[in-house]
Amino acid sequence: MSKITSLFDEELEVINVGIEFIQEDLLKQGIEAKHLDWTPPAQGNLELIKTLDYLSSPKNLEKIQAANEEAVNRIIKSQPMLIGFDQAINVVPGMTKTTILHAGPPVTWEKMSGPMKGAVLGAIVFEELAENLEEAEKVAASGEITFSPCHEHDTVGSMAGVTSASMYMHIVENKTYGNIAYTNLSEQLSKILRMGANDQSVIDRLVWMRDVLGPMLKEAMELNTDGIDLRLLLSQALHMGDECHNRNIAGTTLLTQALAPYITQTSFSIEEKTEVFDFMASSDYFSGPTWMALAKASLDAAHGIENSTIVTTMCRNGVEFGIRVSGIPGFTWFTGPAQKVIGPTFAGYTLEDSGLDIGDSAITETYGIGGFAMAAAPAIVPLVGGTVEEAIGYSKQMLEITTTENPNVTIPNLDFMGVPTGIDVLKVIETSVLPIINTAIAHKDAGIGMIGAGLTHPPFEVFEKALTALGEKMK
């Protein structure tokens, strides 16, 4: 029997693309009919559709799919281990005493956003390159400081991402592929350097972190010769209700648990150890940067695979949003304007006060957690401003623009679905569905700090530019 004739014996189940009344009429007739939330591919840009169709032609698609499979395999197989802590000057490639790393794609001092400028000034004072903030401003503009994106130094930085020579860094080794990723330590509170604050309390805390917290963690991890398997902790944290970008309560507990036996054995005084434990417990965010380094270590291993259309970096500097794509090796940034973050703010502030999307933390979404794993974290729903179903919906929707699910990091709530992994530029252009990012909001001005948290997306144009470049490359 032909397929057409056998259709005559089936119950119709219809996918409706376009006019809504067609679905309504089908429902009236008792027929299962699903109306697609359809938008024109490439947001209707016919030139891009051409490129998309060119890349999707069987010959090209075969190559792309093979490359993407390789890329996502590398993301999934990566086993990032926390192997130590040390000062940036000692470990981060290219770090000098006058280098300041920042979040996002490249940006000059003049063009930096308020919070990033605030953080840079604080870091200059902290590094004793200036006496005070006023003088720091002159130093920053003098050309003596080398500004460079964290990402171009195997590093990620949360929010402003400002990282200077004497800050202590996580050292995360990708045991499977050998590459290493770095990120600095959480400052815990809201009025902190990474959020653009820079008064004396901020500097004092950085000094304590440099003199007590950092060295203690370094010594602790020297005692732990096995390292800490971060992916294992991550998958446990998701099972405990974190999504590990904005909700880190379980992850921080797990990390603290893993570090504690070694911290207790360090040569520091009981008072100092107590201070450190109190500090770690003072904010759920303590492990936030840790998961970023895990994601960075995994994604760097997937970068530079010829013909791959997988996104390996999403990051923002408060002015621009930038992505990197695996098939375009090195540091080619596709950028567009950083977006507003929509969500609840602390008392006394409104969304008008908020700076634009900032930070390398979108590396978590690039890996498949954070906004992508919100289904695992029902408690984060108020951030979404909606319902648990909506949070679940985000995770499911991200499957549309990703390549596979990561079987090592699962969401119990969705029958242990793996987190959506390997954002595919082709799929983003095809569906116009943008990656969902949940993130903190910094005040737009320098010197103030965090004022809220919420949701945002990359601008569509970063994917347009990436697609065009991929099309050129495969000509």
Add this chain to the structure above:
Amino acid sequence: MSVKALIKPNTYLDSITLMSISNEANQIEHVKQAMIGMGTDMNKEVIRNVGMISKEVEEAKTSDLMIVIETEKESDIDTAMTEVEQLFTKKDKKKSEKESVYHSIHEAATDLDHPNLAIISVAGEFAAREARKALDEGLHVMIFSDNVSIEDEIELKGIAHDKGLLMMGPDCGTAIINNVGLCFANKVRTGNIGIIGASGTGSQEMSVRIHEFGKGISQLIGTGGRDLSDEVGGVMMIDALHALEEDPKTDVIVLVSKPPAKNTEKKVLSVVKESSKPVVIWFLGGDEEAITNVDAHYAKFSKQAAIQAVVLAGAIEDELDKHELNLPLIKEVQEKLTADQKYIRGLFSGGTLCDEAMFAAMEKYPNVYSNIHPDPSYQLEDINMSKEHTFIDFGSDEFTQGKPHPMIDPSTRIERFLQEAKDPEVGVILLDFVLGYGAHEDPVGVMLPAIFEAKDQAEKEGRHLEILGYVLGTELDEQNLELQIQKLEEAGVTISSSSQNTGLLGREFVAKGEK
């Protein structure tokens, strides 16, 4: 300015929930500022920063919930605090039962149980891409969209053919699959007659007449209007013929189309010839000899085709109410019209209905004009100005650019109707009203005010305005066939019972010198 702090000892709430409650609290009348959070250092710092710190707040423990509010007037502070406290007990009632939302065919196809058909009605430039994706998923496809290139149509139909799938369209407005009406379709009884139609309203007409004659439809497969061009080569019609041949529930097959291109007609007819089932062919203005040569049943008009089909399907011809032409009525109308009132103006929302009426007129009159006339020299120079006998298909591209189909939005036709009604040379205005799925909820109702206005005007001018209305639908259609007809009758509109009769009555009403 007044600040009040409430500390709830040992009360834990998630920080994000608290942030969200804070935001709601800030919306409450009289509340100038509200800060709600656990007694952490970070929250105390935030409270300090906005100048609302107090001793109680300083002393709050991490496990305590802090509610700090500020109002302009002290007299408001207690009420405001009560309202803020209520936010904690208010549960979100908008518990959503939202279904999953899909953005792509692939995603929906993967998630649904057993999807088997995609209906595509997006803008033409995007429709072919979506159709290709649907075929990739192994889905049968109906493309409602027009403005799809012929190259795309050929490619899509090729893919569908190779996969053994339906590719109804592009520009396919009507289908009934498994008794389910798709897009523009009437609710008809299930039966043993299968229709394959390259023209939408033609297929609707066929299904409705068959229903009226007491028989029913097994399947109505649309092919799209270009299927029988030589470029496309009748791929869908031929595949559909094979499918209905194979279908045990189909005993009789009816083909509905405008005349096919010659080579394609040959191909289709050679398949018809092989068919073990009787095939009735209504190719509007088609070649009788070619059809009878392959032992198919030729029909010149739609009702004629339906009668043949139902008889072949088992109806007893003598028992049918065939609605023969009402000759006394013709005479009566002819007598009402003056010598000047000599032209037909057909204003149609259904393309094939327009065609059939026009063909009837063309048999009798040489001066028939239209926007869809097969002979370019009889196409209207200005589609907005009628000329002698004029038949307008308002569903044609010229009228639908950037506008919904007239079966959904009748506004263009209403304006034109009023224009025609003023013309003293007009003898009869033909109007169709299409019911069924997809169509306007009250197509007669929206036209009535214009009909009354026109009739009044004509009466004032001392002339008779003859309006012949045809309602295409069945008693099962939601719009209520009986009521639609009744409304027309009450407005003094003469009712025709079929597309065929509409054309024939129209041309006879204005026939002169036969009195």
